[in-house]
Amino acid sequence: xxxxxxxxxxxxxxxxxxxxxxxxxxxxxxxxxxxxxxxxxxxxxxxxxxxxxxxxxxxxxxxxxxxxxxxxxxxxxxxxxxxxxxxxxxxxxxxxxxxxxxxxxxxxxxxxxxxxxxxxxxxxxxxxxxxxxxxxxxxxxxxxxxxxxxxxxxxxxxxxxxxxxxxxxxxxxxxxxxxxxxxxxxxxxxxxxxxxxxxxxxxxxxxxxxxxxxxxxxxxxxxxxxxxxxxxxxxxxxxxxxxxxxxxxxxxxxxxxxxxxxxxxxxxxxxxxxxxxxxxxxxxxxxxxxxxxxxxxxxxxxxxxxxxxxxxxxxxxxxxxxxxxxxxxxxxxxxxxxxxxxxxxxxxxxxxxxxxxxxxxxxxxxxxxxxxxxxxxxxxxxxxxxxxxxxxxxxxxxxxxxxxxxxxxxxxxxxxxxxxxxxxxxxxxxxxxxxxxxxxxxxxxxxxxxxxxxxxxxxxxxxxxxxxxxxxxxxxxxxxxxxxxxxxxxxxxxxxxxxxxxxxxxxxxxxxxxxxxxxxxxxxxxxxxxxxxxxxxxxxxxxxxxxxxxxxxxxxxxxxxxxxxxxxxxxxxxxxxxxxxxxxxxxxxxxxxxx
Numbered sequence: 001x002x003x004x005x006x007x008x009x010x011x012x013x014x015x016x017x018x019x020x021x022x023x024x025x026x027x028x029x030x031x032x033x034x035x036x037x038x039x040x041x042x043x044x045x046x047x048x049x050x051x052x053x054x055x056x057x058x059x060x061x062x063x064x065x066x067x068x069x070x071x072x073x074x075x076x077x078x079x080x081x082x083x084x085x086x087x088x089x090x091x092x093x094x095x096x097x098x099x100x101x102x103x104x105x106x107x108x109x110x111x112x113x114x115x116x117x118x119x120x121x122x123x124x125x126x127x128x129x130x131x132x133x134x135x136x137x138x139x140x141x142x143x144x145x146x147x148x149x150x151x152x153x154x155x156x157x158x159x160x161x162x163x164x165x166x167x168x169x170x171x172x173x174x175x176x177x178x179x180x181x182x183x184x185x186x187x188x189x190x191x192x193x194x195x196x197x198x199x200x201x202x203x204x205x206x207x208x209x210x211x212x213x214x215x216x217x218x219x220x221x222x223x224x225x226x227x228x229x230x231x232x233x234x235x236x237x238x239x240x241x242x243x244x245x246x247x248x249x250x251x252x253x254x255x256x257x258x259x260x261x262x263x264x265x266x267x268x269x270x271x272x273x274x275x276x277x278x279x280x281x282x283x284x285x286x287x288x289x290x291x292x293x294x295x296x297x298x299x300x301x302x303x304x305x306x307x308x309x310x311x312x313x314x315x316x317x318x319x320x321x322x323x324x325x326x327x328x329x330x331x332x333x334x335x336x337x338x339x340x341x342x343x344x345x346x347x348x349x350x351x352x353x354x355x356x357x358x359x360x361x362x363x364x365x366x367x368x369x370x371x372x373x374x375x376x377x378x379x380x381x382x383x384x385x386x387x388x389x390x391x392x393x394x395x396x397x398x399x400x401x402x403x404x405x406x407x408x409x410x411x412x413x414x415x416x417x418x419x420x421x422x423x424x425x426x427x428x429x430x431x432x433x434x435x436x437x438x439x440x441x442x443x444x445x446x447x448x449x450x451x452x453x454x455x456x457x458x459x460x461x462x463x464x465x466x467x468x469x470x471x472x473x474x475x476x477x478x479x480x481x482x483x484x485x486x487x488x489x490x491x492x493x494x495x496x497x498x499x500x501x502x503x504x505x506x507x508x509x510x511x512x513x514x515x516x517x518x519x520x521x522x523x524x525x526x527x528x529x530x531x532x533x534x535x536x537x538x539x540x541x542x543x544x545x546x547x548x549x550x551x552x553x554x555x556x557x558x559x560x561x562x563x564x565x566x567x568x569x570x571x572x573x574x575x576x577x578x579x580x581x582x583x584x585x586x587x588x589x590x591x592x593x594x595x
Contacts, residue, residue, distance in 0.1 A: 061193060064186035069093065071119045071183055072232045076129035076139065079532060084223035089212050091230045097205040100191040101198060108191050116187030120180035122236055135526045137329030137536070142239060143246045144349045246350065253351050257344060257360050262581055263591030265361075267370040273552060273585040275372060275436075277544075278429065278515045281364065282441040283337055284499045285381075286448065286492070287521025289323065289537040290530040292563060296486070297493035297529075302563060304497040308504040309561040312543065315508045320550055320558035321541040323570040326523040329536050333381075334388075336522035336538075336573065337442070338362075341392065343577030356391045363577045365393025366586070367438035374433060378403075378424045378441040380414050392440060398427060407465030408472040413444040415465060416454035417499050420444075421506040422462045429510060436514065446499045448526065450491035451481040453498055459509060485528045492529050500562070507543065517543040518580075539564050540576070552583045 072090040075081060096115055100108050128140035194201040214220075215228035262270070291301045309319060327347040328335040338346040338355060341362040346352050367373040375395045379386065382399040389397045400414040403423035410416060420443065429437060445454055452475020454468060461467055481487045507517055521538035524530045541562050544550055556579070559565040571579070582588075 061189060064189045067182060067186045068116070068119065068190060071123045071179075073229070074123055074126050075231070076126040076235060077133055078130045081130075082223075084225055087222060088225065088227050088229045088231075089208060089215065090232060091212055091228065092232045094205055094209045094212060096187075097194060097201065098209075100194055101202055101205065105195070108195060109188055112187040112191035113184045116184035117180055118236075119187065119232070120183035122232060122239075123179050123183065124176050125239055126235060134528065135330045136332060137524075137527060139238075139242070141246060141348060142243050246348070249348075250350050250354065253344075254354050257355050257358050259590070259592030260360050261343075261578055261588045261590050262366070262586060263359075263361050264589035265587055266589070267372075269585075269587040269589070270366045270370050271581060271584045271586055273548075273583075274516065276514055277546075277549070278436050278512065279367060279373070279438040280429075280441060280515065280517045280519075281341075281439070282443060282503060282517065282519035283333070283340075283522045284443050284496070284503070284519060285333060285446045285522060286525040287446060287496055287499065287538060288326075288524030288530055288534070289539065290524055290534050291493060291496045291521075292539060293566070294489070294493075294531070296489045297496070300493050301496050301500075304500055305563040306561070308500060309563070311508055312504055312562075315511070316513075316545045317507060317511065317543050318545075318547075318550060318560070319541050319543040319562050320553060320556070320560060321539060321562055321564040322556065322558040322568045323537045323564055324520060324540050324573040324576060325570060326521070326536045326538050326573050328523045330523065330526035330530075331448075333442075333522040339573045340520065340522075340576055341440075343574055345572065345574045356388045358391075362392050363580060364438065364440050365391070366581065368393035368395065372435060373438040374428075374435050375438045376428050376440075378420055378428075378439060380405075380420045381442055381444045381447075383414065394440065396428075398423070403427065405465040407468035410445065410452055410454055410468075410472055410475070411449055411478045412447045415444075416468055416502075417443040417445040418454065418456060418459075418502040418506075419462055419465050419468070421502055422459060425506065425510050443499050443503065445502070446492070446495040448488075448492075448529075449478040449482040450488060450495045451476040451478045453491060453495050456498065456501055456505070459505070488529050492525055504543075504562070511545070513545050515545070516549055517541075519543070537570055538573075556583075 069090070070086060072092055073086045073088060075085055100112055103111055125140060125142065128145075132138060132140045132145065212228045215226065220227045291297050292305070312319065324340070326336045327339040327345055332349075335346050335348070335352060338344075338352055341364055342355055342360055343363075344351075344355055344360065346355055361369070364375060368375045375393055377389060377392065377394040377397040379397055379399050380403065382397070383401070386397060386399065403415070403420065405415045405419060405423070407415065407419065420441070424439065424441060428439065452472055455471050457467055457471075476491060481491050503517075503519060507515065511517070518541070520540035523538060524534055524536055527534065539562075541564075542550065542553060542558075543562075557569055559568045
């Protein structure tokens with residue numbers, strides 16, 4: 001009987017060993033051996049140092065648990081960042097533990113990594129919410145606000161220097177990436193720990209869930225906070241709702257912007273009662289209600305307002321003042337400017353893009369539309385292309401580089417307000433012309449961080465701005481003010497006094513019988529200065545020599561002088577355009593669906 005000899009079986013790679021070179025998923029030659037060597041070395045180290053290895057494992061596990069717990073319980077407001085916030089039971093931890101216990105090894109690791117990454121992302125968003133609330137009085141918008149991070153870096157560069165801004169940017173990126181990676185690794189480690197002690201982990205999860213439900217049912221609290229919480233889920237839900245609301249708002253606002261009460265009004269029927277007047281609309285950066293009412297800042301600012309009211313009266317000028325509620329807070333000044341001049345509530349970047357891309361009539365463009373005014377913009381804060389000038393109806397714009405300034409920057413502000421106003425006088429207001437002038441002027445010396453602040457000099461000494469070299473060099477450094485709330489309040493108050501004094505001295509010196517000045521703040525300063533519960537109100541004043549100008553707004557019931565009374569009327573900033581156009585004889589001719 002023949003003997004059948006089996007064919008020799010080709011050698012198979014050992015399990016976990018290197019695969020055929022070049023095959024998909026193959027390990028480069030020698031890599032498997034190196035990996036096994038490292039694992040062997042690690043096991044040998046644990047064998048030689050069992051106590052140290054145990055301590056490292058326990059420490060790593062404890063740190064992982066702390067990181068995950070803190071991420072689950074982290075609030076999105078700095079004012080809520082208290083130890084008591086972290087002495088609670090997050091329901092998300094209980095649910096995640098039960099889910100991971102039910103999964104086999106590979107799905108468990110994937111689920112844990114995804115959970116940790118999501119938790120890290122939520123932590124980054126909570127930190128962004130903290131920063132935005134502190135500076136802008138609102139939460140971070142996941143859809144719209146990424147572009148503002150570049151502005152934040154520019155602000156840090158102007159305040160603290162380019163190197164500090166670069167390191168801050170690198171640090172922020174490293175922190176964000178580290179949070180994503182570390183929370184993912186921490187969640188995976190905890191998932192493996194649960195699987196290694198499945199019975200005890202299951203009992204623990206059951207007990208934690210029971211305690212959580214009991215605390216919810218009984219409303220158990222510690223330090224005024226409920227022990228049982230679902231704060232992480234609520235934070236994630238809030239972010240999701242914010243995204244959905246933003247996308248819906250974009251379409252709704254685009255429709256709203258097409259409706260314009262004065263959109264079809266012929267130029268001849270716009271502001272007929274102001275014909276022949278030189279109109280100056282001026283925004284004072286961060287000039288908010290807190291400057292007039294806060295016990296730290298108000299004494300100096302109020303003295304300045306009262307003194308300047310008296311000085312203007314001696315020069316023949318009189319004023320009426322009230323309050324407007326700004327669409328922005330702490331920053332994003334362009335939102336306040338566009339809200340005031342368009343009559344629309346422009347409180348986010350998408351609304352700003354929408355309205356400036358359309359043809360909604362701005363208050364400044366109304367003067368251009370008449371054909372009876374020359375229109376200019378004095379924009380010392382503009383340092384790049386600014387296509388919005390056409391939407392604002394400005395025939396000519398003088399930016400940071402167009403006013404002949406040769407002096408130093410004062411932190412973020414490219415030039416002192418007094419210089420900008422003197423340049424306005426030299427370049428436009430003081431020139432002989434065939435038409436009266438309508439100007440939009442943005443004053444920036446009161447922009448944060450309020451250090452160093454310019455000093456008022458003789459108007460004849462201003463020249464090309466070189467006179468400010470010594471003033472800037474001897475001023476307070478931004479680094480000494482930016483993190484000190486009390487010092488920031490003091491310097492902020494001084495900056496408002498400087499800006500108001502510069503503007504009213506300019507009017508006193510160069511104003512004529514036909515000059516009409518409207519000036520206001522664009523928003524309140526950040527919460528560190530204005531206070532956590534400050535309103536969004538800003539002062540607004542109309543100043544003129546011609547009594548007919550102020551008689552036209554007599555029914556507004558504004559306060560006489562530059563300092564509005566506490567109980568003076570408060571209007572939304574978006575209401576000013578229509579009230580102003582109506583007061584000075586404009587005839588409505590609506591356009592759009594809302595007309």
